[in-house]
Amino acid sequence: MKSLNILLIEDDMIEVMKLNRAASSLQLNHKVTEANNGEDALKILEQKDNLPDIILLDLNMPKINGIEFLKILKSDDRLKYIPTIILTTSNNQRDLLECYKVGVAGYILKPLKYEEYVSKIEKLLSYWSINELITV
Template sequence: MSKPLNILLIEDDEIEVMKFNRVLSTLKMSHKIIEANNGEEAIEILKVREIVPDIIVLDLNMPKINGIEFLGILKADEHLKYIPAIILTTSNNHTDVLECYRIGIAGYVIKPLKYEDYVDRIKKMIEYWSSNELITS
């Protein structure tokens, strides 16, 4: 049974944010998107704990605190470390992929050039996590 997710999207590119939101709106589910422009802003959102996200989708290349630095902070927090973090990035750098998995990500998705491929990947990712048994505290 699929359920709506609280998704923390950490992305500094406004066009990418709009694209992600457009794909989710086509899925016809009431997923709640919490947006952060960078890792620093995301940490502030998570500290407030008003809404604890079911999943975190983040870019690697961001100002202030990049994706890898953010993951290190997230996974060091006893209350937040179990939130699945999925990388959504243009970087196919093998070193980045290995480092992210070493830190403890739940997935690594490379943004494809074709919009149709992007829609397909986001749809599959959201469908998986909305039917997965998430750890909630």
Template structure:
């Protein structure tokens, strides 16, 4: 049985945010998406701790605080470090991939160029985490 997720999407590109919302909005389960334009905004959202996200979907290349810097801050927080964080990036740089896994990400998805491929990857990603056992606070 799939459960509705609270998803924190950290993405600075408006078109990417619209695409993600469109795909997730078309799914049968009514997931909630909380949007942050960059790592700095995401940290402010997470400080509130009213609604702790079930998963975080994170872009790497952002202004202010990039994805890798954000991961370092997230994983240093004893309360937030267990939130599964999935990288959704255009970067297929092996150095980025290795650094993200070293810090403790739950997955790394490269944004495909074709929209149909994007829909397929995001759908599989969300479906997986909606049936996965998550830590609840």
């Protein structure tokens, strides 16, 4: 399996640590770049020669929320092809529908139990590491 360049957009440092811990406990050799909010993420994405393979995006963030960030991403001709997966605690149907309307690659609810979280992250990352990705 190929190693992924992942952009994690998450404002909760505990969630960031949890993802990093899950990835290292699974001994996955993925590179995780962290952005604490949508504005920071857009700055990272300006480096067009080093775009992530996938984006993991939290919905509830300060400044630019997840859906606003998605709309900006999808209106950019180079960035719109990056598969973006929502990783959230929100099971609000309106959020879910809005995300699929704008164009997400997946919508994953963060489970409360850490073991279930690790299992979801493992499945998510193993799928994207075998999936053929567009490089624009």
